[in-house]
Amino acid sequence: MRTLSLAWLLGKPTAARRAPMLLTAGAYGLVSALVLTTIAGALSFNRIQNELSGMYLMLAGLACVLLIVPLAVLGSAAARLSARSQDLRLSTVRLLGGTPGLVLGITVVESALVAFTGAMAGIALYAGMAPLVGMIQFQGSAIGAAIWLNPGIIALVVLGVVLIAALSSGFGMRKIIVSPLGVRNRSQTPKPRWIRALIVVGLIAGISQAFSMISVFKDLAVMLAVLLGGFALGVGALNLVGPWAVGLIGKAKLKKAETPEKLLAARMILENPAQAWRQVSGIAMTCFVAVVGGSGAALMNMAGTESSPGSPDALLSADVMTGVIITIVVSFISVACSTAITQAATTLDRAELYAGLNMLGVQRSTMEKARVGSVMGPVIGVGLGSIIISGVLVLPLAGMAMIFAPLSVAIILGTLVAGVLAVRGAVALTSTSQTLKLVRID
Amino acid sequence: MIEANSAPEQAPGTIFSHAASNNPTQHSSAPVLSARALRRAYGSTLALDGVDLEILTGESVAIMGPSGSGKSTLLHTLAGIEKPDSGSVLLASSAGQQDITTLGESARSKLRREAFGFVFQSGLLIPELTAVENVAMALMINGLPRAAALPQANQWLSALGLAGMEERRIGQLSGGQAQRVAIARAQVTGAKVIFADEPTGALDSATGTEVLNVLMESTVGRGNTLVMVTHDADVAARCDRIISLRDGKITSETRPGSPNTIAPGAQH
Numbered sequence: 001m002r003t004l005s006l007a008w009l010l011g012k013p014t015a016a017r018r019a020p021m022l023l024t025a026g027a028y029g030l031v032s033a034l035v036l037t038t039i040a041g042a043l044s045f046n047r048i049q050n051e052l053s054g055m056y057l058m059l060a061g062l063a064c065v066l067l068i069v070p071l072a073v074l075g076s077a078a079a080r081l082s083a084r085s086q087d088l089r090l091s092t093v094r095l096l097g098g099t100p101g102l103v104l105g106i107t108v109v110e111s112a113l114v115a116f117t118g119a120m121a122g123i124a125l126y127a128g129m130a131p132l133v134g135m136i137q138f139q140g141s142a143i144g145a146a147i148w149l150n151p152g153i154i155a156l157v158v159l160g161v162v163l164i165a166a167l168s169s170g171f172g173m174r175k176i177i178v179s180p181l182g183v184r185n186r187s188q189t190p191k192p193r194w195i196r197a198l199i200v201v202g203l204i205a206g207i208s209q210a211f212s213m214i215s216v217f218k219d220l221a222v223m224l225a226v227l228l229g230g231f232a233l234g235v236g237a238l239n240l241v242g243p244w245a246v247g248l249i250g251k252a253k254l255k256k257a258e259t260p261e262k263l264l265a266a267r268m269i270l271e272n273p274a275q276a277w278r279q280v281s282g283i284a285m286t287c288f289v290a291v292v293g294g295s296g297a298a299l300m301n302m303a304g305t306e307s308s309p310g311s312p313d314a315l316l317s318a319d320v321m322t323g324v325i326i327t328i329v330v331s332f333i334s335v336a337c338s339t340a341i342t343q344a345a346t347t348l349d350r351a352e353l354y355a356g357l358n359m360l361g362v363q364r365s366t367m368e369k370a371r372v373g374s375v376m377g378p379v380i381g382v383g384l385g386s387i388i389i390s391g392v393l394v395l396p397l398a399g400m401a402m403i404f405a406p407l408s409v410a411i412i413l414g415t416l417v418a419g420v421l422a423v424r425g426a427v428a429l430t431s432t433s434q435t436l437k438l439v440r441i442d
Numbered sequence: 443m444i445e446a447n448s449a450p451e452q453a454p455g456t457i458f459s460h461a462a463s464n465n466p467t468q469h470s471s472a473p474v475l476s477a478r479a480l481r482r483a484y485g486s487t488l489a490l491d492g493v494d495l496e497i498l499t500g501e502s503v504a505i506m507g508p509s510g511s512g513k514s515t516l517l518h519t520l521a522g523i524e525k526p527d528s529g530s531v532l533l534a535s536s537a538g539q540q541d542i543t544t545l546g547e548s549a550r551s552k553l554r555r556e557a558f559g560f561v562f563q564s565g566l567l568i569p570e571l572t573a574v575e576n577v578a579m580a581l582m583i584n585g586l587p588r589a590a591a592l593p594q595a596n597q598w599l600s601a602l603g604l605a606g607m608e609e610r611r612i613g614q615l616s617g618g619q620a621q622r623v624a625i626a627r628a629q630v631t632g633a634k635v636i637f638a639d640e641p642t643g644a645l646d647s648a649t650g651t652e653v654l655n656v657l658m659e660s661t662v663g664r665g666n667t668l669v670m671v672t673h674d675a676d677v678a679a680r681c682d683r684i685i686s687l688r689d690g691k692i693t694s695e696t697r698p699g700s701p702n703t704i705a706p707g708a709q710h
């Protein structure tokens with residue numbers, strides 16, 4: 001009770017805290033809307049009643065697994081922003097004699113409330129997008145009314161978002177409570193180690209073994225489970241090498257850096273390669289799917305149009321293409337939003353430093369360029385790296401697609417470029433001056 | 443702009459070679475900064491209410507006064523960080539005198555980067571960078587290549603007693619060490635005038651004294667000019683002159699060396 005009343009008293013959104021709170025709630029809203037839409041899209045395949053229905057469900061499951069990572073990153077970025085904007089106020093609570101438990105209680109309650117508000121907005125957004133999304137065609141007919149989820153599932157998603165928000169803010173806060181200075185000073189940098197690369201090689205070997213045996217499994221459910229499990233393992237493997245790879249990008253940039261903004265950008269990446277990786281991990285997987293799925297779909301499409309247009313198989317290829325593009329779009333929206341949130345949070349954290357550096361004659365543009373470089377460097381490096389590696393992995397497929405279906409390849413590449421531009425836009429939107437203006441409304 | 447970096451007196455090996463800070467320096471030289479009739483209002487508050495002040499080349503000036511009396515506003519105006527509502531700040535340079543209050547933001551920003559150095563209470567160091575990179579950054583922003591900037595920055599750090607800590611990040615330094623990095627950064631560009639706003643305000647008194655020694659020796663000890671806001675009378679007593687402010691006006695001016703107080707505006 002005491003927790004609740006204190007949380008209410010201190011949690012009232014003052015002008016300075018309105019901006020971070022709105023950002024956080026907005027992020028949760030977007031996550032909820034995207035999750036609801038994705039689930040609805042996946043479930044809508046239930047209406048497909050032919051020999052391909054199992055295939056469709058499997059592909060939808062794959063897309064969902066793929067989108068979990070960027071959406072989870074977005075959710076945790078939101079949670080971290082909310083925790084950060086609470087820092088100062090909470091240290092006041094502690095100074096006034098509040099116990100760590102009380103501080104934790106306030107944080108969790110407030111984060112849950114903000115997430116709930118966001119989730120409600122997310123439902124509205126989902127409902128608003130539904131007519132548009134319903135127009136997307138699979139197996140020759142629009143999704144239509146199948147986009148509407150039943151209220152039970154919607155309630156589950158809301159509950160999930162609120163729970164995740166509460167839990168992650170609780171964990172985030174625990175670190176601050178243990179070491180109040182840890183956040184500000186960040187004296188240790190987590191160092192990803194090369195041993196991870198070994199683990200990953202092992203995992204990949206295991207996965208390819210499982211995939212090669214896939215025809216042995218007659219039962220569709222088992223096959224689906226193996227495929228999804230294998231994919232999840234792959235994602236896990238990627239997350240082990242990712243920070244290390246991003247660290248390599250940072251080191252290469254540091255070595256080459258000649259201008260202050262490039263030096264700073266490289267150091268910002270190296271400050272926390274794991275976090276930089278988390279931001280762009282969705283892109284790595286999306287690019288992989290774009291190359292493999294896209295090449296496959298492009299070639300199937302070609303074969304399909306030659307045989308019988310309108311047959312389920314011909315439609316399948318077009319649908320895989322649609323699915324790949326949707327996955328790219330959703331994934332990049334999430335990455336762009338989590339980038340915006342992380343950038344805003346960092347800038348808010350550093351308001352005093354940025355204003356001070358400006359006094360010293362360091363121009364805003366220098367800091368801006370550094371910030372842009374620290375985000376876009378990993379985005380482009382990881383994206384290109386992933387495209388090249390996946391291209392090599394399925395070289396015959398990708399090569400044929402490029403020769404025989406250049407238009408499909410161009411569409412996919414265009415979507416990827418648009419995605420990268422969206423992330424760049426998010427960085428521009430959260431320029432330091434914009435972000436600081438947000439806080440200065442009061 | 444870079445030419446100052448290669449001036450022989452900047453070679454940090456010689457930083458303290460004429461650190462004769464005990465000898466009262468003769469300031470027969472011309473003023474490097476002269477402020478006339480500075481006025482600055484924030485709403486109904488007069489932060490500066492007709493301030494006249496001359497800062498001579500090579501002297502150290504302490505600005506004291508109660509909280510809210512306009513010390514920081516005066517420092518910011520002298521340094522071209524803020525523009526006054528009226529009045530002028532003349533800066534003497536080899537090219538003659540220039541009223542910096544008439545310059546646009548980007549010209550003042552350039553001036554702050556190249557001609558002035560700053561040491562603020564909170565250091566304002568970039569946490570992602572190492573100590574030496576923070577210092578080198580000031581040179582790189584002025585256009586010096588990284589390969590030339592790093593050795594100069596290193597020399598400054600060793601001269602200020604930070605040898606061996608060059609590669610540490612700011613979070614791995616103590617408050618006093620971080621403040622020395624800030625002092626190195628303020629001067630590595632060859633700045634002739636150093637502005638400090640409570641540079642020891644966040645330090646304990648022993649560390650504060652050490653940092654103050656380093657600051658005095660590396661600035662006025664080398665013939666440069668120091669303008670410093672402070673709350674601490676002991677810190678102020680180390681300066682050539684103490685200016686006291688109240689409600690945006692200079693109320694008194696003392697020379698710690700001699701007991702007599704000079705009325706405002708009556709200098710030279």
Ligand SMILES: Nc1ncnc2c1ncn2[C@@H]1O[C@H](COP(=O)(O)OP(=O)(O)OP(=O)(O)O)[C@@H](O)[C@H]1O
Nearest residue numbers: 484487488489507508509510511512513514515516
């Ligand atoms: N940006 C601003 N907006 C509004 N008022 C301001 C602003 N900056 C300074 N003031 C006001 O101008 C007056 C002088 O402020 P200044 O910061 O120069 O004081 P100070 O002597 O440095 O105080 P302190 O010792 O507390 O640092 C104060 O009344 C302050 O409230």
Ligand SMILES: [Mg+2]
Nearest residue numbers: 513514515639
């Ligand atoms: Mg002040």
